[in-house]
Amino acid sequence: MKLRQLQYVLEIYRNGNHMTAAADVLHTSQPGISKQIQQLEAELGFEVFARQRNKIVGVTEPGREVIAIAQRMLADAERLRHLGETFSKTSAGSLTVATTHTHARYVLPQVIERFVREYPEVRLVLMQESPVQIRELVAAGSADIAIGTEPEKAFPSLVALPGVVLPRSVVAKAGHPILKAKPLTLHEIAKYPILTHGHSGNWKVLGAFRKAGIEPNVVFGALDADVSKTYVKLGLGIAVLTTAAFSAEDDRGLRAIDASHLFPSSTTYIALRANTYLRGFAYDFINFMAPELTPDVVKAALIRPSSGHSGEV
Template structure:
């Protein structure tokens, strides 16, 4: 399986067809079609459904999985290339997959220190949630993962991050719950909610909800509070999430009310235990230990 073919397969998917991808790649359409056909033969599956009028080609279920894996393979190859340097200086990329949190300011302080020492290192941030972050760590697509606890950290090295995020409810300023200083689990009964992915399975919030946990009206999930706030502004639902992620000033039309009893998230930064960190990632970890 050649990297060039995988890159061309990705281009076909992202350009919506062989013709458009061939133009972008500057190769002939028949040559690109033969590459895709050869990849299908090698894998023993059909990657595309052909003949759809709305689009020239459409991914099969196997094609969607292969697209995901092809992107991972190409990303790993690109990372390996970027990590190679002449030995005189540390360069390359540090990939950090992170849940959204104000605790990222601690990670940012380490990045500032890192850049001061090694200006040729680039930090790549990937916004995501628990299960996807751990998958990126396990697949080698992330050097570090910032994870909301509790999580089974047995296969990772980790450091706890100081502070945490008070949890609460983001809503329109004229919402009935905005009149109270706090929001209780009982208050959420029947309220359409946007919740962070995975939050209901964690001990912190599921324990806080108590008997009302099975009565939540969850209408959407998210991993970025800003995107959730756009839905809140349009009156779609209220959003459960950490404080301080979006503007909730009087001018914004939104307000945030903390939960009562108070509940806060706790986070840790993790890395794979059974594989050596690249030089750039080692340098970042050193900087992080210094700021903690």
């Protein structure tokens, strides 16, 4: 049994059981991977992957145990490779953070400012994508940490730790009648054209209306809060945004009223690969954002077998 064979197993699993995609990621040939997997299965005495007409269609029950063990073994191997570097050079290296627009724009600036100040030798890379895409980047090993709200898609290979809670507000142009609504209700909001934003935000906002049996007049769905606010200023409607996305100082001409009693909040999750190796400065980055997520808490959460669920804790 070779670590390379276990790496092949994990990469196939991470790529949706597509051997060709795994071969592309590993820069090797599909026949070569297939041969190594067959040798591993012959040594183990059972099939890791379920097949139909020689095509992989899933993971067998014992195969799931192989994946869990492979994750731990490869993570330990990575720790061994980095052990000397950890003790000799604790404040240098690189950290790639995948995040969404809202978090990059409104949640992370102070965290990044502090991190850059305390770790000037660390190369910090910020990648901006949707909640699903940022977790895909971490699952594929292209990013170390994903920071964003919970996506509708599950990621069994990741551990997601809850961080900042993001309540919602209604944002309107100064003088808009919605600002005088007391109490603020879903029926009152639904009287006006609505601009939504984001990915997880859209389904949570619209879900609140559906639950109440109300059909809102959504006229625009932007991918970021800044675009939504631009069109609110133009008088196209009102917006339902995370409260963190509004600043009385920066958003002159606009007003915000709390709507946390009407719409569910979004939780910011810090997503990491299970059983992964993190440098000390990565633990600090997480702790700067969520003080309750100490290195010991994060390490304890990361050490777990693959369980087939999304990993939210």
